[in-house]
Structure formats: C-alpha cells, structure tokens
Amino acid sequence: MKDFTKDNRRMPNQEDVLTIRKLTVRFGGLTAVDGMDFTIDSLSIRGVIGPNGAGKTTFFNAITGFVKPQAGEIFFQGESILGLPSHRIASRGIIRTFQNGGVFPEMSVIENVMSGYHRLFTSSTADIMVGRRNARREETEMIEKAMVQLGTLGLAEAADKLVGDLSFGQQRLVEVARALFSKPKILFLDEPGAGLSAGEKATLVDILRETRQRQEQYIVLTDHSMDFIMNICDFITVMNFGRKIFEGTPGEIQSNSEVIDAYLGKE
Amino acid sequence: MFTLASMYNMNYGLSVFAAIAVVCIITAILFKLVFEKLIEAPHLGQVLVTVALISVLQGLVRILWGSEIRFTPPLFGTGSITVGNVVVANQELVILIGVIVFTSVFSWIFLKTNAGKVMRAASESLRGASLIGINITHFHRNMWIIGAGIAALAGIFVGPLISVMPEMGSVILIKAFAAMTLGGFGSIPGAFVGGILMGVIENLTAFYISSALREISAFTVIIVILLVKPTGIMGVKLK
C-alpha cells in the first residue's frame, strides 16, 4: 500500500491508472476546462474542489465521455479513452454519479442497485432469453450480492421501496450504492454530499472510508463542503477557471490557505 | 406545447358564426375540465389525452349527427369564375379570399397589437410572461379557444369541398401535421408557408406522379422532414 501522505507530484508514467494531460473543453466561446493535467497513481480518495463554475463537473463529464474535449489526452490503464462513447468508458470501469442525482425513480432500491451490475454480466442476451443455466445462475448470484450490498449500507429494509418515493438524500445514497455495485476501477462522485442530511452525510463518509479500506478502487469526488473534503480526501486538486491551480494533501492545502482563500474565498 | 389540429367538425345547417361560437364555447368548457390539468401533467399523459379527445369529439359528433356522410352547400352557390385558363369554383374563391384576409388580420393582431405582444412574449418564455403579470392559465385557455376557432373556420371552408363526416378531422389532421412540420412548429408565418407549400406539393404530386398518390405526399413530407430537419423551415426548437 502506497503511503499517500508523500508527495504525489511526480511525472506521470505508464503504471498510472489514469493520466490526463492538457485536457481542454470549450463550449462556443467559453473555455470550461483549460489544459488540465491530472493523474491517479495511488489508491486514495481524491478531491477536486473549486468555486462554482470552476469546471469540475465539465471535467468529470469529459473524462467519463459525456462531453467531447477539444484537446488533450486521457489515458486509462495505458489506453486512450478520449472520444469513446460514455457507455464504453463505463464498461471499462470508470463509473460516475451525477450532481442532480441519476437514480431511476421508477425502480425499487434493489433494482437500482442491480442496474449497477450491468457491465459485469457475462451471459449474453440469447442466454437470458432461453433461460440457460449460466444466465440464471448469474442473475441469482447477483440478486444475493445486491441484498448483501444493501445490508452493508443499511438499506436492506428499503429494498423494495420505489426510489422515487425516497428523499433526495436517500436517493443519492442509493446512487452511490449502485455505483459501488458495479465494481468500478475509478469512481467519480459529483457532489455526493449535496442535499444530504447530516446523518446521511455520516453514512456516506462511512461508506467511502470502508471502500478505501478495502482498496479496491480509486475514488475522485467533488463537493462544496470543505469539511467534507478535508475529512475524507487524501489528496486534493484545486481548480479555478478550468485550470488546476494547486494540488496537495489536506495538510498542504490548509497551510497554503491564504492562497486558497485568495481564489476561493472563505468556506 | 404540442398543438393538435382540432377535430371539430362542421354540422349541416348551422350558420357560420354560430358554429364558430359554439366551438369556442365548447373549447372553453373543455379547457376548464381537461386542458388546464394537462399543463402540469406528464408528457405521455398530455399526448394520450389529446389523442383521446379526438375519439371523444368524433364519438360525440357521431352520436349527435350520425355516421353518414353529409353534404354542406357551398357558401356562395355552385357557380364559378374563370380567370384566363383557370376555372375557380366559387367556394374555392371564398376560401382563397378568406384565408388571405384572415391571415392578414391575424398577423396584424400578432404584430401590432398588445394582445399580439402578449402572444409573442409568452411563446418566448412562459415564466417571463407570468412575471410581467400575464395570467398564464388564461393565456393557455385563450390560445386554445383561438386555435379551435380557426380550426372551426377551416372546417367550414373545407366542408363543401370534401365529405362531411365524423372522421373528417382525422383525414385533415395528417395534412395539418405535414403543413406544420414543413413550416416549422411554433411559428405562425411557418404555418402559413407550410400550408401553402403543402398544397402545392400535394397537387404537384397528383399531377406529375399520379393522382392516386396525392395523399401519400403528406406522409412522405412528414417523414422526410422530421428525419432531416425536424424544426422545419421556420420552426422553433422544442424543449
């Protein structure tokens, strides 16, 4: 396990999981993301912060294929994923959640979580239609795993509840559970804490900590709450005007707080 | 918002203005009952109710006036005038003049009066319009009534030319859709342009290709335009 309090600012190389160089996204005359460099090379939870309009969501969109960048490179496990459609990128293991909540309101909690497993199924459509044994087994096993997943997140009781009936905060937790169920290699969480009550936020922190403990995936998240970010992230990237203006551990961010304040204002 | 050509069918024997008035009153009632709720309803509900209304109105007409085809007498008799090589039936002349007069009057209202300003404002932004004090519900209701009235007028004009029966609305509906698609949704001049173009296309098709195929021009136009340029010639993008 890498010691992630050490300095992570080194030259990107082939072993890195995600390497982004000079990523640029323009909408008409507006440059939303301007030459961003970003690297993930160690198991950690990373934060991306910046004021509103700094380009964080666009940055996430560009990486996950929802927006096409005008320039730059994105390498995931050594392969370029620039320009790939979003479902292709997702099938490779880069999963994201949405700022405004991307749950499926007409499905139950467990059905939402089950949707996360979509990319992990190996049985084909034909297998499913004729009810071949492998397809049936996969589905049954998946259902069990989903129930377990819900249990660990304290959502087991709500398994059959319609997600549309839940509060916004609960919906977002379901969305995170769903994303985790897809066994992502990198998980991008776009403002996961927004709209959550204090209790729900605590649950979220627990979930994230537990995920880091298991060391199965990288997590990148963005949020407006400095407390939340400082609390949970091991390494933070600061964005403004579409550019990276600082990067460091929470400690380093704090000791550079004058710089931060100058750009961001006090939180 | 989705505007369907109304399914109002003209009846035999009522005078023109009374007929239009009746249609407008019915629309106002329908608005209070049905349309008002539609504004906030989910999209599928809106579509379903509008489609269902076609059935309801057609059904009502069928019950009240029977299913047979009727004939309305042309408005100024069956004579015709001849201009150069072209013979124009009186009814067609009435339609021509009527449409030109009507469109001019309506355009004038739309562009030069306060009422027209309200229409233009609301079509740009409903929220903005309500912020300046325009009652959106009333606006919707009035638009529906006007639209229905125009459709009624169209029905009166066209009645003597084609068979009058409960289904006549459905027949015209497709052509109206074609004209709207061609001209572009949400644009009044587009409606005018689309209508004329559609008429021309249909008759050219009948003449050059085959008279049996004239109806098909409407469907083809719709399909082609929507696949190539859904906003039509002068249309506004739908949300």
Added chain:
Amino acid sequence: MTNLVNRYKYPMLFVAMLFIPMLINSYTQYILNLVLIYILVVLGFNIILGYVGRFSFANAAFFGIGAYAVGLSMVKWNMPFWISLPMASFVTSLIAILVGYPALRLHRYYLVIVTIAFMSLIQFICIHGGEFTYGPSGFDIPSPVLMGFKFSSDKSVFYIILTVSFLIFYFTTKILKSKIGRSFVAVKNSDLAAEGLAIDVKHTILFAFAVSGFIVGTAGGLLAITIRRITPDTFSMGEITKHFVMVVLGGLGSIGGSIIGAITITILPEFLRGIQTYQELIYGVTIIFFVFFAPEGIYGFITKYLPGVPRERLYKR
C-alpha cells in the same frame, strides 16, 4: 408442494387451457382467441411505451404488417402457415428496428407525428396497393394446414394461438425480468445515468423495438387466421386508440397490466351490445379518466393500494 406448483405454473396453466375448447361454445372461443392475441399486442406495445418510454404510435402498424405478411404470403405464394408466421414476425421486427432509429434522436412529440405518419403511410399502401394488397375491402385467408390437418374452426385455431402465445409470453417474461428489462426502464428514467452504467442506450432502444415488433407482428399473424379477413382498418387511428385504452387501463409498464387491459377491452364490447356508435367516445373518455385519476392503470392501482400484492419486479425473486 407450493414450490413445485410455482416452478411449473406455466406448463400447468397451458395444460389446463388445453381443455377449454370442450367447455365453451364457438363464439366464446373466438373471443378468447382475440383475448390471447391482444395480450400479445399490448405486451409488445408496453415494451416500447411502458418500459422504454418512447411515444411510438406504430404499434397498430406492426400489428397490421404482421397480419398482411402472413395473409399475403399464404394467399399469393401458398406459403404454409408454419413458415409464414415466423417470417412475418421477423419482417415486422426488422421494420420495427427501422422505426426505432428515428426514436433514438427525435424529440418525443416529433416521434408521435412520425409514427402516426408511418401508420397512415402503411395504411395508404395497403388501400391503394391494388393487385398487391387487395385494396380497402381486404381479403380472405385460408385455414392454416399443418401436417395434413386443416385448422378450420375457432376451436382448432385456438390450439395454434395458445401454443404460440404461451411461447412468446414465456420468452418475453424472461427478457423483461432480467438485466435487459432493467436496462429498458433505466433508459426510460435517465438515459444519461444508464450510459454511465455501461448500458448502450442505442442498442437497448433498438432491441426494444425489435422485440416489440416481433411480438406484435406475431400477434398480427395470429389475427389473420382468427378473423380470416384482413383489411386496412388495422392501421386506423381507431385501432391504435384501442391499443392505448388497453395499455392505459391495464397499466403501463407491467406484464400484469397488459393482460388486464387486453382482457377487459376485448370482452367489454360483448357485454355492451348495440353501442357501436358509443365505442370511440367510451374509449376516449376512459383514456382521459385513467390518465387523470389512475395513471398507473388497474394493475398499478392494485399493486399500489392493496397491501398483499407487490409491484411487478424486474427480476425473478
């Protein structure tokens, strides 16, 4: 014991229904045939409208295409029924995929218009097809012949319809209660979120159209041998309105709803004799009523308000 019943409930129901023709008269049999056919029609419609949530009016078109495909191939090319039915299913499925392409891009209201135009276009072709499509009064279909046996009565035809509809129903249920069914609803609820979970939205929608077309086309083929006379009326607004009533009344997006809707609307005219003129009015009012007061349909209403009945699941418990 209950486990055994549960596992084999479909085959048991099938066997039980084999005895029905002995218990009822010919006319009731005819109605039952129609019920089974319309269950398939509504099921197919529900896949596009209820599961994937696309506003396609093309269902009646698929229905009619299936009927015409079977009818024409039997009458013109003397194709035996057991070949022409699958052929019709595949043809309708392919055409449905074609209709699916605009559904990918077009705004929902535009799709409504395009599909209405498509339906009218097909209707027009059938009315004016002259030699090829027998025109507005339609044509007659001979009885299907399988292995020398001629299925000339409603009762005999029932066995064909029963078998085919059970097969289709079985496979459809398998599809809907799996990751495929879940991907349908996912696309309906949020195509962005679906993409983010590696669901290929384009494939999903096209597949939904393909499946729906297959089912409804098959239903059309079965209609051909039930009604024995095919007319372009299958492509009318009246027909698609009937489909809408069934879907809305039964319940969008559920298999149970499809069954309820199909049964109710097919049987209803039998009880309300002599009100042909009122039919379209009743259909229209019913749709409006349900949209405003019970948008989830009868089935949805039952699952929502009756404590014992759970929502229909997108997975097999």
